[in-house]
Amino acid sequence: MQSRNNTVSELLMKLFRRQIFIPIAALLLLALFNLIADPSFFKITLGTNSAGDPVLSGYLITILDYGSELAILAIGMTLVTAASGGQDISVGAAIAISGSVVLRVLCGSNSRPETLQAPIIVAFLVSCLVAMAFGAFNGTLVAYFKIQPMVATLILFTAGRSIAAWINNNELPIISEPSFGYFGGFIPGIPIPTPVFIAVACMIITALTLRFTNLGLYCQAVGINDKSSRLNGLNPAFIKFLTYVILGLCVAVAGLIKVSRLSSINYSVIAKDIEMDAILAVALGGNALSGGKFNMTASILGAYVIQFLTTTLYKFNVQSDALSAYKAVVVIALVVLSAPIVREKLTALKNSLKKQPAAKEVA
Amino acid sequence: MREGAILEMRGICKSFPGVRALQNVDFTLCEGEIHALMGENGAGKSTLIKVLTGVYPKDSGQIFLKGYQKAAVIRSPQDAQNMGISTVYQEITLCPNLSVAENMYIGRTKGFVQNWKAINAKADQVLKSLDIPATATQQLASCSIAVQQMVAIARAVDMDCKVLILDEPTSSLDEQEVEKLFRLMRDLQKKGVGIIFVTHFLDQVYEVCDKITVLRDGKLVGEYAIKDLPRVQLVSKMLGKELDDLSDIQSESETYTAEDAEDAIFETENLASTEGIKPFDFYIRKGEVTGFTGLLGSGRSECVRAIFGADKITSGTVKKHGKPVKISHPIDAMRLGIGYLPEDRKRDGIIGDLSVRENIILALQVMKGFFKPFTKAEANAFAEQYIKLLDIKTASADTPIKSLSGGNQQKCILARWLLTHPEYLILDEPTRGIDVGTKIDIQKLVLKLASEGMSITFISSETDEMLRTCSRLVVMRDRKVVGELSGEELTQTMIMNTIAGGEAKQCSPETIQ
Numbered sequence: 001m002q003s004r005n006n007t008v009s010e011l012l013m014k015l016f017r018r019q020i021f022i023p024i025a026a027l028l029l030l031a032l033f034n035l036i037a038d039p040s041f042f043k044i045t046l047g048t049n050s051a052g053d054p055v056l057s058g059y060l061i062t063i064l065d066y067g068s069e070l071a072i073l074a075i076g077m078t079l080v081t082a083a084s085g086g087q088d089i090s091v092g093a094a095i096a097i098s099g100s101v102v103l104r105v106l107c108g109s110n111s112r113p114e115t116l117q118a119p120i121i122v123a124f125l126v127s128c129l130v131a132m133a134f135g136a137f138n139g140t141l142v143a144y145f146k147i148q149p150m151v152a153t154l155i156l157f158t159a160g161r162s163i164a165a166w167i168n169n170n171e172l173p174i175i176s177e178p179s180f181g182y183f184g185g186f187i188p189g190i191p192i193p194t195p196v197f198i199a200v201a202c203m204i205i206t207a208l209t210l211r212f213t214n215l216g217l218y219c220q221a222v223g224i225n226d227k228s229s230r231l232n233g234l235n236p237a238f239i240k241f242l243t244y245v246i247l248g249l250c251v252a253v254a255g256l257i258k259v260s261r262l263s264s265i266n267y268s269v270i271a272k273d274i275e276m277d278a279i280l281a282v283a284l285g286g287n288a289l290s291g292g293k294f295n296m297t298a299s300i301l302g303a304y305v306i307q308f309l310t311t312t313l314y315k316f317n318v319q320s321d322a323l324s325a326y327k328a329v330v331v332i333a334l335v336v337l338s339a340p341i342v343r344e345k346l347t348a349l350k351n352s353l354k355k356q357p358a359a360k361e362v363a
Numbered sequence: 364m365r366e367g368a369i370l371e372m373r374g375i376c377k378s379f380p381g382v383r384a385l386q387n388v389d390f391t392l393c394e395g396e397i398h399a400l401m402g403e404n405g406a407g408k409s410t411l412i413k414v415l416t417g418v419y420p421k422d423s424g425q426i427f428l429k430g431y432q433k434a435a436v437i438r439s440p441q442d443a444q445n446m447g448i449s450t451v452y453q454e455i456t457l458c459p460n461l462s463v464a465e466n467m468y469i470g471r472t473k474g475f476v477q478n479w480k481a482i483n484a485k486a487d488q489v490l491k492s493l494d495i496p497a498t499a500t501q502q503l504a505s506c507s508i509a510v511q512q513m514v515a516i517a518r519a520v521d522m523d524c525k526v527l528i529l530d531e532p533t534s535s536l537d538e539q540e541v542e543k544l545f546r547l548m549r550d551l552q553k554k555g556v557g558i559i560f561v562t563h564f565l566d567q568v569y570e571v572c573d574k575i576t577v578l579r580d581g582k583l584v585g586e587y588a589i590k591d592l593p594r595v596q597l598v599s600k601m602l603g604k605e606l607d608d609l610s611d612i613q614s615e616s617e618t619y620t621a622e623d624a625e626d627a628i629f630e631t632e633n634l635a636s637t638e639g640i641k642p643f644d645f646y647i648r649k650g651e652v653t654g655f656t657g658l659l660g661s662g663r664s665e666c667v668r669a670i671f672g673a674d675k676i677t678s679g680t681v682k683k684h685g686k687p688v689k690i691s692h693p694i695d696a697m698r699l700g701i702g703y704l705p706e707d708r709k710r711d712g713i714i715g716d717l718s719v720r721e722n723i724i725l726a727l728q729v730m731k732g733f734f735k736p737f738t739k740a741e742a743n744a745f746a747e748q749y750i751k752l753l754d755i756k757t758a759s760a761d762t763p764i765k766s767l768s769g770g771n772q773q774k775c776i777l778a779r780w781l782l783t784h785p786e787y788l789i790l791d792e793p794t795r796g797i798d799v800g801t802k803i804d805i806q807k808l809v810l811k812l813a814s815e816g817m818s819i820t821f822i823s824s825e826t827d828e829m830l831r832t833c834s835r836l837v838v839m840r841d842r843k844v845v846g847e848l849s850g851e852e853l854t855q856t857m858i859m860n861t862i863a864g865g866e867a868k869q870c871s872p873e874t875i876q
Contacts, residue, residue: 211736212734212736213733213734213736214728214729214732214733214734214735214736215733217717217721217725217728217736218729218733220714220716220717221714221717221721221725224714224715224716224717225710225713225714225715227710227711228705228710228711228712228713228714229714230673230692230693231671231673231693231703231705231711231712232693232725232726232729232779233692233693233694233697233726233729233730234694234729235692235694292716293716293717
């Protein structure tokens with residue numbers, strides 16, 4: 001009995017020390033809360049949408065669906081954080097730009113076209129190039145001009161949404177072609193939202209890249225000690241630059257999903273504040289925002305934690321104005337709990353609690 | 364207090380966790396005296412100065428200042444300044460974007476409204492009296508480094524300082540600028556200011572100073588008048604080896620010198636880098652162990668860094684087997700078969716948060732390429748092989764390298780380079796800060812590798828280590844190669860003489876031996 005208790009607590013302690021513990025614990029807590037408050041949260045129903053196609057619906061589906069963009073961004077943000085020891089705060093604005101580019105290419109000169117002026121794949125590839133170019137701009141400032149990432153990306157953060165509006169002459173293009181809506185909605189006949197597939201595809205590509213290239217090792221080495229990395233033959237500046245370009249690619253994918261959801265764009269609202277959520281996802285994953293070692297899985301889980309939280313709050317009819325305040329409270333709790341200093345104290349506290357009963361027995 | 368003294372420190376002790384940085388150190392500074400404070404790195408020079416200026420509290424001992432009856436209580440740099448002790452540090456601590464006058468009077472003006480016209484006039488007067496070529500309204504950044512340093516001194520002088528501390532002020536100056544600074548120092552000397560001069564440059568000490576106080580390992584070695592202490596003596600006091608005791612260690616180099624081996628594998632011609640070393644020529648043969656020696660800051664690390672492409676090369680060429688090769692980044696050198704273990708393990712060597720395994724495979728991995736990562740099994744095999752070979756004490760290959768002891772970290776970095784199977788391995792202070800056992804292990808390894816045909820450059824602050832391992836020594840002083848010793852000449856005495864230079868040239872090796 002005693003020994004079994006010990007092994008269980010040892011296992012828990014082991015898990016507790018793992019970096020991935022915080023996002024998993026947060027997910028479980030949120031799930032538990034919902035289970036107690038209203039078990040119907042977990043209900044998933046198969047219905048049909050207005051077009052008569054089968055679709056799955058339910059809060060869990062919503063979380064997976066709407067968490068996609070954040071999860072994709074978290075991938076790029078994790079790499080940027082690891083290599084450059086800073087964050088890109090311009091991703092929201094960059095999404096506006098790349099979304100705007102997609103629409104511009106699809107619409108041509110007419111903002112309400114009857115038919116698409118170019119294949120969607122072409123529009124997407126052009127937006128990828130543009131987003132990577134803006135990523136390269138940020139990366140150049142950070143890696144070669146050695147400007148602090150926050151300051152370097154502030155430029156695009158400020159100017160990005162104006163650039164997005166300018167790309168479409170400040171018009172609001174609307175795409176009537178239904179196939180464009182597939183990327184942010186459902187493909188007829190498949191009941192799972194398409195963004196989920198896109199996110200999964202991105203994760204698989206990321207996993208393969210980390211497995212079959214040295215991207216992970218190089219990013220971490222440069223983030224931990226770039227002087228030493230240079231003496232080992234690495235080119236720290238280029239690696240930092242590269243991570244910003246990769247983040248640009250993530251931005252383009254997220255941008256496509258975002259504009260596809262609406263089949264249109266709202267320059268000032270699209271992907272608003274998503275940069276903060278993406279940074280938070282990295283932090284919730286237990287990754288140091290000062291760079292160095294990272295855990296990609298934890299970051300992606302962190303993104304879904306944030307979406308889980310947002311959806312939960314919506315479910316309890318928290319007004320969208322008040323949402324950020326509620327979110328902040330939960331985030332503070334999570335971040336404080338995941339701080340190494342707090343975790344050390346907690347471990348010490350637990351150990352001392354364990355000792356006390358033993359001491360009493362002796363007495 | 365001694366007659367004429369303006370500062371007297373008695374029995375100063377200061378400990379940091381694990382280190383006794385100062386043990387019972389006395390120091391006396393007289394009026395109108397330029398007093399050199401000498402010692403190798405870690406001897407306690409900067410700790411002594413920081414105690415004097417109130418940066419560190421002292422554990423025990425007393426400080427007396429002229430004009431104060433009791434022992435002075437210096438709790439902060441502000442206290443020190445108020446008592447007339449000013450410091451000019453190696454790095455300029457002024458604000459480059461402010462004007463010269465603003466820099467001189469910042470933090471010293473009273474009230475809210477300033478009469479800048481009057482202040483500028485006053486500043487100009489001070490600058491003129493000290494013969495400093497700058498004007499009050501000029502932006503500080505537009506002055507040369509030397510002038511900036513002089514402005515810092517002018518600020519100190521205007522604050523009515525009695526004791527001026529110059530901490531390595533000349534390390535970033537060229538010869539003419541140094542000359543200007545010395546002129547200023549002599550002027551101040553005539554005005555009765557006592558100057559404490561900390562430097563690594565022996566020539567400068569003999570040019571400008573009156574007295575020398577030598578520290579070693581946190582202890583006072585002695586105070587000497589400059590004329591009583593020839594250079595060779597000074598060097599031997601700093602290194603802690605009395606000339607009389609210098610039994611010339613028999614060089615064991617016969618077994619592995621390869622004098623008759625083929626031509627140089629690597630050679631440099633007029634190589635110079637941005638780090639300010641004078642162009643130098645150097646060559647190394649297959650299976651040879653060479654060394655660079657000289658005091659700290661003499662440029663020995665900068666030489667090997669230039670060969671490895673770690674600093675930007677400004678002139679000269681590197682040749683491999685007589686053919687010029689281009690090394691502009693470390694990776695170029697690595698591809699040519701050069702490995703480099705850097706001097707500062709923490710800053711340039713280890714990647715702290717990564718595991719022992721990742722640290723060991725890193726260099727080879729980078730050479731192999733971005734798209735060809737080692738499999739986990741391969742990486743583990745490499746790590747295990749070298750952990751066993753070099754006897755690295757670590758809990759596992761997954762342990763972060765930063766949690767290892769210094770010696771074991773160094774072995775990991777060594778393993779990293781051995782894994783790349785270099786033809787030429789540069790070891791810059793591989794034995795610094797590690798325990799004696801590991802030191803000997805590393806020296807043995809160097810000899811073994813050389814006997815297997817690897818060319819090695821070995822740099823160490825401990826001359827006996829170099830004597831034991833190297834068959835040829837390049838001697839450096841003030842960033843210049845000043846001599847090359849081999850065979851018979853490889854003795855402590857000869858090395859010291861060559862390092863000291865100047866007068867030492869007069870005494871031939873025979874007279875000393």
